[in-house]
Amino acid sequence: MLVLRKADVGEILNGKEKEHIELVRQTYALHAQGATAVPHSTFLRFPDDPANRIIGLPSYRGGKSPAAGLKWISSFPANIHSGIPRASAVMVLNSLRTGHPEALLEASLISAARTAASAALAADILTEGRSPGGVSLIGCGVINFEVLRYLGAAIGAPGEIVVHDPSPARAEEFVRRCHELLPDAAISIADSVEDALAAQRLVSFGTNAGEPHADLTSAEPGTVVLHVSLRDIEPLSINGAHNIVDDADHVCRERTSLHLTEQMTGSRAFIDASIGQLINGTVAFTPDPDKVTVYSPFGLGVLDLALAVDVQATAREHGIGIDVADFLS
Template identity: 40%
Template structure:
């Protein structure tokens, strides 16, 4: 990733959505392995992952733009970068995607940005890979589930479903729930048409009964009834982080991509920490489950809560950059950086 310090002033590579889509498709296993290595590097202190910065607006409590800076310094990869991602839920009613993003990669030696790319697909893909990695290791199912339910029928759920299929999961049936019935129907149709799965729209109650329950909504606060409890053996992928009441967190085994990052910003686990006054409900990090230092049981449900770390965006963006350069799928801006006099 480095640039020769004696070379001419570096240019900038632009990578657009179509090229990124082509690179991401068909690489589910390689991308999941990349996510695993990135998490392991993080827990070996080979990364820098500051808190995300949320730009909010006084006239809208739902719109936000989030900055996720990160750096990776492993023998295989030395790079820094940032994802700048906007979430505007009302975009859906305008025929636009809720989220739009760019990712910038910076050279580790000079600090110069060397790539700018469309980021929403990368963000969705790393989220999906992290979620399915959690399902692989936090469930005791051997990639065979009688039922998987999605609460939230948007882009993230679609990517997670694709990742399940790409990783060879055998799924009996899929239930799709969304406050917008059209979104639930569209996700069910995608599951049937693209993955060959038996899928149907369903109620929240039906979704909550599935063997694996995926939450991928834009909820800002918990809405599940406080008295509801998941069953022993159920696996919950708490991707959107704010759907569950503290009571559901406190009565489950809880696994995180990073505990400190997830227990803040009024996430459901953060609310559970506030209510309980401690972190006794924390089982550990996903890397600890993978390496066997944390063992899960079938006596309680397992809730995996991935905060969504900038290191994943930087790692996957670097993967995309290398593939795009090799395939000639970038647009070079050779004189982007001028000499400052």
């Protein structure tokens, strides 16, 4: 059993944004071809503590490099008030020959990387032919900072960055980190979600919202919204927008904005295509310039699997991590 700690995983992931985006592209293509097995995520909730949850995401990737594994990720939003991360995770990789577990990885960094890579890939595809020039980041946490880094790899570093967070202190600290990452960018703080939506033609939601709190009326027509946190946008706005998803069956669950829209409308007709269909060219998508386009990725476990397998291979190659030879003895 190879055990990879957070520092090990971070060392391996660092500087490989373009490779991760390509891995995500390939994995979405396989998923759209039916070459993956991605059961519905299992949500462990606590009756006396509804804000917190732990999610299990099993997955299998076929194709030339088959693999199987499970991500087990917790979300405890109150952690941020204690100065510790909201999310923590582990990933188990299993041998497809024996079924035995063969690697245990710290997975919060993998989860953030695949989430950001997915968002950056969608931004590249959905803004093709026009550079957005800037981005608004709603939610000043780990995910949107990673989205910013991966956008630089996918479409080029934005020249203007607008941020918004309910906590002024968190927004100011986020701006400081953005300046360190992109010292030449013009960075400002928006007073409201509406101001942030209106400021740029590319927007990323990376919040811990449990219920919809934003409509898209202040967004300019043609804006691309990366709805990474899934529960921010009101159903009426979702229904009036173009909608691209990673997997409709996965994203229309667990009271996401799209799940609520499906319940409101009685169908999924508001969904235009999956990202895999766009990558494979099996569905034509020509956005109406008068509409906003929303990308809502549920976050398929097979993406975590793809990055974890790559991390495992790199660790083996360079002798990184702890090899527990008698783990199953």
